[in-house]
Amino acid sequence: MPGILENLFLGCQVAFTVANLLYCFIGILIGTMIGVLPGIGPVGAISMLLPVTFGMEPVSAIIMLAGIYYGSQYGGSTTSILVNIPGEATTVVTCIDGYEMARQGRAGPALGIAAFGSFIAGTVGIMILMILAKPLSDVAIKFGPPEFFSLMILALTIVSYLARGSMIKAIIMAILGIVLSQIGMDIITGKFRFTFGMMDLLDGLGLVPVVMGLFGIAEVMANLEESGDLEIFKEEIKGILPDVKDWKDSIGAIFRGTLLGFFLGILPGAGIVSTFISYTLEKRISKHPERFGKGTIEGIAGPESANNSASSGAFVPLFALGIPSNAIMALLLGSLMIHGLQPGPLLIKENPGLFWGTVVSMYVGNVMLLVLNLPLIGLWVRVLKIPYRILFPFILFFCTLGSYSINNSVFDVLTMFAFGIIGYIFRKFQYEPAPLIMAFILGPILENSLRQSLIMSGGNFSVFIMRPISFTCLGIALFLLALPIFLRKRSRIFSRLE
Amino acid sequence: MERSLRKSDRISSLIWLIVGISFCAGSIPLKLWDFQKPGPGFMPFLSGALLGLFGLILFFSSTAAESAKGEKARGKGILIKKSKRRLVLSFSILFGYILLFEPLGFFFSTLLFFFFLFKLTDPKRWLTPFFSSGLAVIVSYLIFSVWLKVSLPSGILKF
Numbered sequence: 128m129p130g131i132l133e134n135l136f137l138g139c140q141v142a143f144t145v146a147n148l149l150y151c152f153i154g155i156l157i158g159t160m161i162g163v164l165p166g167i168g169p170v171g172a173i174s175m176l177l178p179v180t181f182g183m184e185p186v187s188a189i190i191m192l193a194g195i196y197y198g199s200q201y202g203g204s205t206t207s208i209l210v211n212i213p214g215e216a217t218t219v220v221t222c223i224d225g226y227e228m229a230r231q232g233r234a235g236p237a238l239g240i241a242a243f244g245s246f247i248a249g250t251v252g253i254m255i256l257m258i259l260a261k262p263l264s265d266v267a268i269k270f271g272p273p274e275f276f277s278l279m280i281l282a283l284t285i286v287s288y289l290a291r292g293s294m295i296k297a298i299i300m301a302i303l304g305i306v307l308s309q310i311g312m313d314i315i316t317g318k319f320r321f322t323f324g325m326m327d328l329l330d331g332l333g334l335v336p337v338v339m340g341l342f343g344i345a346e347v348m349a350n351l352e353e354s355g356d357l358e359i360f361k362e363e364i365k366g367i368l369p370d371v372k373d374w375k376d377s378i379g380a381i382f383r384g385t386l387l388g389f390f391l392g393i394l395p396g397a398g399i400v401s402t403f404i405s406y407t408l409e410k411r412i413s414k415h416p417e418r419f420g421k422g423t424i425e426g427i428a429g430p431e432s433a434n435n436s437a438s439s440g441a442f443v444p445l446f447a448l449g450i451p452s453n454a455i456m457a458l459l460l461g462s463l464m465i466h467g468l469q470p471g472p473l474l475i476k477e478n479p480g481l482f483w484g485t486v487v488s489m490y491v492g493n494v495m496l497l498v499l500n501l502p503l504i505g506l507w508v509r510v511l512k513i514p515y516r517i518l519f520p521f522i523l524f525f526c527t528l529g530s531y532s533i534n535n536s537v538f539d540v541l542t543m544f545a546f547g548i549i550g551y552i553f554r555k556f557q558y559e560p561a562p563l564i565m566a567f568i569l570g571p572i573l574e575n576s577l578r579q580s581l582i583m584s585g586g587n588f589s590v591f592i593m594r595p596i597s598f599t600c601l602g603i604a605l606f607l608l609a610l611p612i613f614l615r616k617r618s619r620i621f622s623r624l625e
Numbered sequence: 626m627e628r629s630l631r632k633s634d635r636i637s638s639l640i641w642l643i644v645g646i647s648f649c650a651g652s653i654p655l656k657l658w659d660f661q662k663p664g665p666g667f668m669p670f671l672s673g674a675l676l677g678l679f680g681l682i683l684f685f686s687s688t689a690a691e692s693a694k695g696e697k698a699r700g701k702g703i704l705i706k707k708s709k710r711r712l713v714l715s716f717s718i719l720f721g722y723i724l725l726f727e728p729l730g731f732f733f734s735t736l737l738f739f740f741f742l743f744k745l746t747d748p749k750r751w752l753t754p755f756f757s758s759g760l761a762v763i764v765s766y767l768i769f770s771v772w773l774k775v776s777l778p779s780g781i782l783k784f
Binding site for chain 1: 633644648652663665672673675719742743769773774
């Protein structure tokens with residue numbers, strides 16, 4: 128405990144500088160805005176702002192980018208409640224009861240409980256992150272290359288398993304990410320691979336152009352196809368503070384959602400699932416399950432807490448192991464690497480200021496979000512009214528400038544454009560780009576671990592199954608890969624019996 | 626819709642197979658194995674082979690699913706024709722912007738980019754897109770070049 132207090136003090140020294148407070152504020156403001164606006168996700172926004180952070184201190188960059196992430200989780204609920212369109216994938220469930228409450232004239236308490244629930248969950252989530260991350264990284268220091276290789280394979284398998292569409296397609300996306308990450312110079316021998324004599328490819332494909340293309344440009348292309356204006360809740364929003372009955376109904380759901388969200392947030396790709404599980408759990412244990420879907424406040428409190436807590440949980444594997452649990456964390460990992468930091472179990476030990484500064488800034492950010500967001504709901508409603516025809520030229524412009532400014536290279540912008548078209552086709556063919564991005568960032572680390580393990584063992588592949596942690600990770604990954612086949616066979620047998 | 630998705634799955638699976646095989650072929654000259662340790666071509670070969678393998682799995686699973694259903698319904702096609710014109714024009718403008726970005730310089734290429742995009746969304750007016758694009762380019766120049774010190778191309782017009 129004294130260790131934690133000492134570290135918190137160090138974190139305060141880092142987070143409470145004028146510059147870092149400002150970056151935290153900018154981050155949560157942008158995060159809330161992109162959360163409110165449907166059509167721009169945190170992945171696109173973070174990749175657009177990544178080049179802006181190059182000149183900053185690493186800790187300031189992470190504070191701002193993290194602020195965008197958890198800020199977007201707050202903002203996403205506003206659109207779900209007022210427009211019945213989820214601002215973020217994690218706020219899909221909030222639409223069910225949130226919009227119903229708004230239709231019944233209770234938009235204020237719905238927005239209020241979403242904000243308070245998010246605040247409580249965010250704060251408790253950070254506390255658990257603070258307690259868990261350090262011991263986990265201490266354990267992870269004992270990991271060797273085989274354990275890291277197997278752990279990354281497990282992470283990519285879980286992301287593919289939890290993908291919304293076909294698991295085979297998600298696995299293909301993950302493998303394609305690894306394939307793309309190998310373009311450029313080989314890190315061990317210095318040989319050039321698949322560069323076709325092009326100078327621009329010597330360092331490989333840039334992270335920012337690929338992400339901006341797949342998320343930013345492809346998103347705009349998809350949205351331009353859709354026409355029609357949003358139907359926004361027009362009545363004046365009154366009484367944002369929930370009353371005693373609202374609190375009584377919600378407080379249990381908030382704490383259950385917090386715990387559930389945090390631990391699911393640690394698992395790769397499970398952040399979105401946490402909101403659905405929280406909603407189902409609340410409905411299952413409720414004395415009045417028939418009220419769910421008709422505007423019950425627990426239906427907002429549980430999932431909203433779960434998604435904010437999951438965003439704190441997602442930082443655990445990033446800081447403790449250097450393994451991202453979703454595409455946003457993969458971008459933060461990329462940002463750490465761009466700033467010359469080596470993500471992994473030694474990150475917290477070698478850069479305590481970065482970790483504790485980020486943790487403290489997340490506390491501060493959560494308070495800022497609560498204080499700012501409730502009075503600013505009117506402003507966010509106005510932001511929602513900005514027509515997409517005005518927004519999309521600016522998104523295209525930011526993507527272009529963001530890609531160009533990294534190396535002052537038109538090749539990077541053309542890469543972004545090409546990946547925009549590829550991302551659009553992926554959407555049409557129902558391929559999810561998130562596993563690709565994760566694998567693209569993890570690819571070089573994965574290859575390094577694999578080759579180091581094989582060098583260690585003299586080319587013997589049994590090194591991966593002779594070590595217990597590595598064996599367990601690969602076993603779980605294999606089980607997850609085989610599970611859909613088993614489930615399909617079982618359902619066929621049952622349908623025949625019926 | 627489902628039928629056309631399965632057709633697109635088969636097309637994409639063949640693409641993955643080709644990409645996978647190409648990657649395997651390209652990685653062989655890089656040296657796959659170098660005396661008890663993997664060479665620079667090992668990982669590309671492995672990932673290329675896995676990509677091809679999963680491409681095949683996707684191909685057979687989509688074929689099997691369709692023959693199991695035996696459906697004869699005609700799909701509408703994956704690429705539904707909605708507001709395609711706006712999409713194609715917007716992206717042609719973006720492509721033109723990328724190509725002119727360095728030769729024309731930031732200021733004029735961005736002015737033209739915003740002007741054409743605003744004009745596309747508001748075709749009847751001339752003055753509004755003109756002034757809006759002018760304002761957008763000045764504000765973005767001040768933010769990126771003056772404040773954030775992003776190095777922007779000045780182009781042949783030296784501005």
